[in-house]
Amino acid sequence: MGAPRRPGTTFAMLDPMHPWSGIVSHVGALRRNEDAWVDAPELGLFAVADGMGGHAGGDLASRLAAEALLTTFRSQRRDLGPEALGARLETGFRVAEVQVRRRRVAELARMGTTLAALALEAGVGVVAHVGDSRVYRCRGGVVEALTRDHSYVEQMRAAGMAPARHLRHLITRAVGSDRGPPELRRVDARAGDTFLLCTDGLSDVLGAGHIRRVLARTYAPERSAEALVHEALRRGTQDNVTALVVRID
Numbered sequence: 001m002g003a004p005r006r007p008g009t010t011f012a013m014l015d016p017m018h019p020w021s022g023i024v025s026h027v028g029a030l031r032r033n034e035d036a037w038v039d040a041p042e043l044g045l046f047a048v049a050d051g052m053g054g055h056a057g058g059d060l061a062s063r064l065a066a067e068a069l070l071t072t073f074r075s076q077r078r079d080l081g082p083e084a085l086g087a088r089l090e091t092g093f094r095v096a097e098v099q100v101r102r103r104r105v106a107e108l109a110r111m112g113t114t115l116a117a118l119a120l121e122a123g124v125g126v127v128a129h130v131g132d133s134r135v136y137r138c139r140g141g142v143v144e145a146l147t148r149d150h151s152y153v154e155q156m157r158a159a160g161m162a163p164a165r166h167l168r169h170l171i172t173r174a175v176g177s178d179r180g181p182p183e184l185r186r187v188d189a190r191a192g193d194t195f196l197l198c199t200d201g202l203s204d205v206l207g208a209g210h211i212r213r214v215l216a217r218t219y220a221p222e223r224s225a226e227a228l229v230h231e232a233l234r235r236g237t238q239d240n241v242t243a244l245v246v247r248i249d
Contacts, residue, residue, distance in 0.1 A: 017189060018249040019120055021046060022222030024229045025242040028201050034058030035199050035242040036066040038117070043073045047117035048133050048242050050199040052174070057111030061100050065115045065175045068096035073119075082124035086184050089119055089128040093175065093182040100176035112176030116147060116197055118246065125189040128182040130173045134203050137187065138194040138215050143208040146185055169200070193248045194224070201241030202232045221245040 019041045027033040034051035036059070049065045051058030072092035096115060104111055114131025127135045132149040148154060150173035173180070189195075194215055206214075206228065214231060218224040225243040232241045 017044075017120055017123065017191070019044065019046075019246050020221055020249060021244065021246045022220065022225045023242070023244045024222065024225040026229050026233060026240065028233065028240050029238045030240055032059060033240045034062055035201075035240045036062035036113075037197075037242060037244055038066050038070045039244060040070060040073070041246075043070075043078070044120040045070065045073045045117065046120075046195070046197055046244055046246050047115060048197045048199055048244055049113045049115045049175075050131065050133050050201075050240070050242075051111065051113040053108065053111030053176075057108040058113070060103060060108065061111040061113040061176055064099045064103065065096040065113045068092060068099045069115070069117060071095070078121070082121045082126075085119045085121055085124065085126040086128075086186065089117055089126055089184065090181050092117070093128060093130065096175050097178065104176060112174035112178075114171065114199070115175050115182070117182075118195055118197060120189055120246075120248075123189055125187045125195070127185045127187060130175055130178055130182050131171045132203075133197070133199050136196040136198075136208070136211060138196070138212060139190070139192070141212065141216065143212045143215075145208070146187060147183070150183070189248055191248055195246040195248075196228070197244040197246075198228070199240060199242045201237045201239035202228060202243055204239065205232050205235040205237045215245075219247075221247050 038047040049062035051062030069092035114133040116129040116133035129147045135146045224245040228243040
């Protein structure tokens, strides 16, 4: 999908990787779905965004960020090699920040969004994120978180303190109120790898073990995404929930 686009399964041939993706998003227990996404295997680009700010601000912020990232990748050459992936992601996040800030007026003054992205090219993946939306990689039956939440709870954990439950939804960075670059991580991407990008409506209720078991039961990315969202809803998630699954054949 572009950003945002109707959930489904998308396939593209990216030599030497063949990413195959599926996206499912559900409003969950809320009245409005403020999640947005980018599902563009033809560009090797995948992302999820979780908006915040009340009124119409949350869904506007997430949509603006997703569209900015997608537009940036569409406007740049793809033959620059995998070394350029990080710079392209940084540019996309910077454009997203500008777009969201421009619309922060009146009742939208507090809007912002998380943004987590994965860019793939020639056996290389680069993960970029701001906020608490996550990227996981499943390889050989082992699920690894490739992002670390920008949140007060994560800061408390890092300091050896018991995390305060009432702070679990408070993030320390967001697109729209953060002028710094995204946190970047370069990873290798191999045939057989599965990546999951998700909003906290999923990660709040499903740990790595649950994610591994669901991914092991299904193969088609959309089926995997459907199963993950269904399990999050069954476990009582109180938020919008979005799962974008990318498999490399």
